[in-house]
Amino acid sequence: MSSPILYLIPTPLGNADTPCLLAHEQKCIVNLTDFVVEAEKTARAHLKAFGVQTPIRELNLCTLNEHTPEQDIAKLLQPLQAGRNMGLLSEAGCPAVADPGAQLVALAHQAGFTVMPLVGPSSIMLALMASGANGQCFAFKGYLPAEKNARIECLHTLEKRSRQENETQLFIETPYRNDALLADAIATLHSETRLCIAADLTMPTQTIISQNIAAWRKMPALPPLKKRPCLFVVYAG
Template sequence: MPPILYLIPTPLGTPDTPCLLPHEAAQISGLTDFVVEAEKTARAHLKHLGITTPIRELNLQTLNEHTDPNTVSELLKPLQEGRSTGLLSEAGCPAVADPGARLVALAHAHGFEVRPLVGPSSILLALMASGANGQNFAFKGYLPSEKSERIDALKALEKRSRAHNETQIFIETPYRNDALLGDALEHLSPATLLCTASDLTLPTQTVTSKTVADWHKMPALPNLKKRPTIFVLYAG
């Protein structure tokens, strides 16, 4: 059987949270080769994914934002030697807002089968829960960290959303979430829909989706500090 690059989702919460369909878990149970973002967390995830190979005997190679682009092709070696390989991100779906996309592109270029497995994507979960336009949307990644640039970016996203009837999805480093929310509520139009989706799939999950005007009527804003959060903006 030709080797396959499996795109293996991992939990958004604790490593023991179920996130694979049973028949897909069976497909990867015998894998020995994996490309991961961080070995420590990957080992914790793999322990709960039903991998039959002893964890200490697994071949783990690292691919993250610090990986030299010129060395990514070396990660194809197990596939080239005929061994199927699993690709994991730190949380959620690999290759979505994730450096693993580089390996996926190379696998296609070399003619290997790429097989995505079903699992959680915080981006899609937030969109689903927001009530914004799910027919036309864009993920913008991180906004600028500098305040004036961040405000300009928010206004530009709102303008694009209104002009194209397009939902805008973006994220922030958790410790800056509250600052981003504050800037959005101060500078976006009252009728614009703004959703924050925090701690998705966890017991502490919180999704708040309101117009900016209605956000201002809340007795208190949610505390987003240190909580993984997806922001959804819709001005269509």
């Protein structure tokens, strides 16, 4: 008998009804009834758009987010332990990448269950692809410090690492601090360092600008990034 499967289900970066699964992948999940999700309201919208056949309100949705106690995560695998396939959904993009869920995946492997990642949008990969920076050697750093002086020091550190290791550096920020981060990066980084911003990826309002800091400093106005999901890419190699 084959092992129960934990499907890692990517979700759109924008509107829930934006297609993001291949047809054969959609067939894998339409009959699932058990899901681990980051936020129930968003997950219900995604699952409805995916064509899940069980009435949405009858689905078993368990929450896994940054507030979930570590000791409770293993309990979320109960459907697999009962012999049922289940799905893990991100709030947006790929599960377990800059997103809760990695520990659940690790526990599923540890217990001997099958883990099946499905193809879907990753803002990190899309930003890297569009940046013109080194795609052979790169690192995702998550969030930079919120405090200005610490953020500037971190930008210096990332730039230095990029120069020494020929390594592209990618990071994100809480959307309401995007403008402050962009301003600090332009003021702090070397004039020849490449900076790419990739905002609202896959959406009609998508904005991607990739140029060196000298060109950023000559722009008459910076793109407004407040409240927009955005990836920052720095390359000094």
